[in-house]
Amino acid sequence: MSVILAIESSCDETSVAICNNGKITANVIANQTIHQNYGGVIPELASRVHQQNIVPVIQQALNDAKVNKKELNAVAFTQGPGLLGSLLVGVSFAKSFALALDLPLISVNHMHAHILAHFIDDPMPQFPFICLTVSGGHTQIVVIRSHFDMEIVGETLDDAAGEAFDKTAKILNLPYPGGPLIDKYAKEGNPLAYKFGEPQIKDLNYSFSGFKTSILYFIRNQEKENPNFVSEHLHDICASVQHSIVHILLNKLKKAAKQYGIKEIAIAGGVSANSGLRAGLTALAEELNWNVYIPAFEYCTDNAAMIAIAGYYKYLNKDFVEQDVAPLSRMEF
Numbered sequence: 001m002s003v004i005l006a007i008e009s010s011c012d013e014t015s016v017a018i019c020n021n022g023k024i025t026a027n028v029i030a031n032q033t034i035h036q037n038y039g040g041v042i043p044e045l046a047s048r049v050h051q052q053n054i055v056p057v058i059q060q061a062l063n064d065a066k067v068n069k070k071e072l073n074a075v076a077f078t079q080g081p082g083l084l085g086s087l088l089v090g091v092s093f094a095k096s097f098a099l100a101l102d103l104p105l106i107s108v109n110h111m112h113a114h115i116l117a118h119f120i121d122d123p124m125p126q127f128p129f130i131c132l133t134v135s136g137g138h139t140q141i142v143v144i145r146s147h148f149d150m151e152i153v154g155e156t157l158d159d160a161a162g163e164a165f166d167k168t169a170k171i172l173n174l175p176y177p178g179g180p181l182i183d184k185y186a187k188e189g190n191p192l193a194y195k196f197g198e199p200q201i202k203d204l205n206y207s208f209s210g211f212k213t214s215i216l217y218f219i220r221n222q223e224k225e226n227p228n229f230v231s232e233h234l235h236d237i238c239a240s241v242q243h244s245i246v247h248i249l250l251n252k253l254k255k256a257a258k259q260y261g262i263k264e265i266a267i268a269g270g271v272s273a274n275s276g277l278r279a280g281l282t283a284l285a286e287e288l289n290w291n292v293y294i295p296a297f298e299y300c301t302d303n304a305a306m307i308a309i310a311g312y313y314k315y316l317n318k319d320f321v322e323q324d325v326a327p328l329s330r331m332e333f
């Protein structure tokens with residue numbers, strides 16, 4: 001029997017989940033809307049809001065799962081990577097909570113957890129599988145051989161895929177975070193209206209900083225001719241940008257699958273909520289005979305359910321940490 005409470009606070013979502021014998025029975029997420037006013041996450045504000053949210057979110061999760069804190073067997077928490085001040089709130093709370101209830105502590109790597117979200121519900125991928133993890137801070141191609149044997153075989157050399165979406169959205173004067181809005185407007189646009197160059201990067205790595213700059217220059221040039229270019233062509237611009245980003249992401253994923261001879265393919269992280277990426281992957285599955293695994297929307301962006309499921313597998317291995325554990329803004333994979 002195991003009832004695990006898990007805390008995620010690495011960026012701007014305060015989230016708490018409960019995992020009862022491998023099944024998620026609560027997953028409460030408090031989003032921080034305050035950052036929309038600033039066009040990006042302000043670390044200092046994020047920590048303060050985590051501090052306000054953490055106790056009510058814990059209480060809500062316990063209520064949703066109908067669990068008394070005395071029934072818990074362990075406390076799992078995101079140790080990193082992430083914003084240090086944000087992590088500090090979750091890690092400190094987890095430590096105090098575990099100390100007060102005399103429970104073991106489980107440290108979870110946020111990037112491992114995005115991948116392990118595939119073990120929350122059926123169908124689950126078979127080992128070995130490849131996961132493209134695309135979030136606001138990371139873009140990685142990972143080969144997963146067992147729950148905790150993971151190898152990064154490709155990654156971005158600069159911006160993450162989520163940043164490519166969010167920075168494009170900023171150029172288009174859309175509010176933060178712009179990724180979901182680009183997705184929304186893209187649905188009514190022509191993905192082939194405009195063409196953006198594909199970065200020529202070696203191996204299985206990515207680069208999105210030049211891509212973002214090419215969009216900036218494209219928009220500037222168009223606006224010289226027509227100052228209303230963006231508002232008049234917003235849907236086509238969003239559809240074309242999304243089409244290009246998805247094309248870049250999937251091309252390297254195809255290369256990785258071929259190189260490693262693996263047909264079990266998953267996506268994870270905030271950008272895996274993107275409808276273009278989900279559709280593109282589904283089409284590739286047909287073409288290349290892949291089994292693809294696409295997370296439910298609630299498990300794409302940051303959430304504590306993924307921390308809880310990672311914590312569950314660590315609990316089975318009795319992989320615990322001591323009270324001197326500290327958050328890590330950069331954490332070894």
Ligand code: KG4
Nearest residue numbers: 135136137162179183270271273274301302
């Ligand atoms: O995994 P996540 O919630 O946080 C990090 O760990 O970074 O990912 C957030 C990122 C943001 O860049 C956001 O714009 C992007 O995921 N995102 C999307 C969509 N939903 C979230 N990007 C494109 N299309 C979406 N539907």
Ligand code: ZN
Nearest residue numbers: 135270301302
């Ligand atoms: Zn994340």
